[in-house]
Amino acid sequence: MMARFSGVRQPHFGATPCACRPRAGARWVPCVAGRKDGVSLDSLVPQTLEEMEGDAELQAVLKSIEEEGQAALTKREQRGRQRSLEKLNMPNFSKACADAGVTPLKRGAAKILQLNIGLYCNQACTHCHVESSPKRTEMMSFEVANRCLELLDDAPSVATLDLTGGAPELNPTFRHLVEGARARGREVIDRCNLTVLEEPGQEDLADFLAALRVRVVASLPCYSQKNVDLQRGSGVFERSVRGLQKLNAVGYGVPGTGLTLDLVYNPGGPFLAPPQESLEGAYRTELREAFGVEFSSLLALNNMPIKRYYDWLERRGGLEEYMGLLLEGFNPGAAEGLMCRDTVSVGWDGRVYDCDFNQQLEMTLAGGSGESGLTVFDLGSLGELEGRGILVDNHCFGCTAGSGSGCQGATE
Ligand code: SF4
């Protein structure tokens, strides 16, 4: 039997990022802008769990994690990427940067503190690099969250607290962290999957975000229902559009309000993200005309060949081709703006990393009192990280291909 993962939610391969345009008379998405607060729609979680159960590929991955352990699978992935690079006869990432005259890969003063506050998510997307789903239970504690806020006190160079997950809003520390960082005068980013706005208990989320003037960075990998649902689960597009409408209704993305709503595009198949500017116009026109949705800017990211996306590529024999694409697209200019130069990444358990990708690959920074690497409790201040060499490996080619790719969009 064809797996649902393959048959229903398979990322599409195609020459262009999105050939599908919403048709005239496309499926109607009811606007919630006029609804009173307190109206709660059904949670997406039961549907996500049902799709996960029927997804033979995902079940196989979960079984491997259970039997072999995450660390063993992470090593296997690393070897797989390395084999592909060797077949392509290409140097490793550090050498590629050095040969191209890229500024040494060392940490500068931190400008962004990014916290992955938990892996629980109401979705289970095919490309998810953190392997989130409603089955994940890892969550940041208040002890770790408070330590991160303390570190902000002594970090004047850090202008932004960037909250990610999973679905960060579903973590008990989310609003505490938002309030704490805003009280300290920092910008806060909420990496929002949009469907969370319809989860029970989140009826006031849009108002909360607007009141605290949080910048919302929302995932929407395409402006067509078909492509979004393939990548993120059936019904996700409809819910996402309703989420956008809800955010627009409180002022997000509306010129003059100062409330920023950025959208994130990532390719639906093994190709690089096109230039942000060219895609942004198409998104704006399509979302405005079909759904009356407004947004601030579009960020275009590449898919990293790790975790679920690695599995997906490998099962289809597409890993080598994709690594080849990343190598071909290696852009020294993009390497200058790598996010790991000025972002500190902290995991739900307080461990410290150079970036969220390294976090998922367990590339913890050395040092600290425990055996599992440096934690926020080992650091006197974030300034202690300045000047450290960045831990890089073969997945890093995902950040330097094309226009470059990082959590803030293109890096060139
Ligand atoms: S990609 Fe984002 S929305 Fe999708 S499962 Fe992962 S964390 Fe959740």
Ligand code: SF4
């Ligand atoms: S994966 Fe992380 S460490 Fe590697 S280049 Fe990208 S941001 Fe830097």
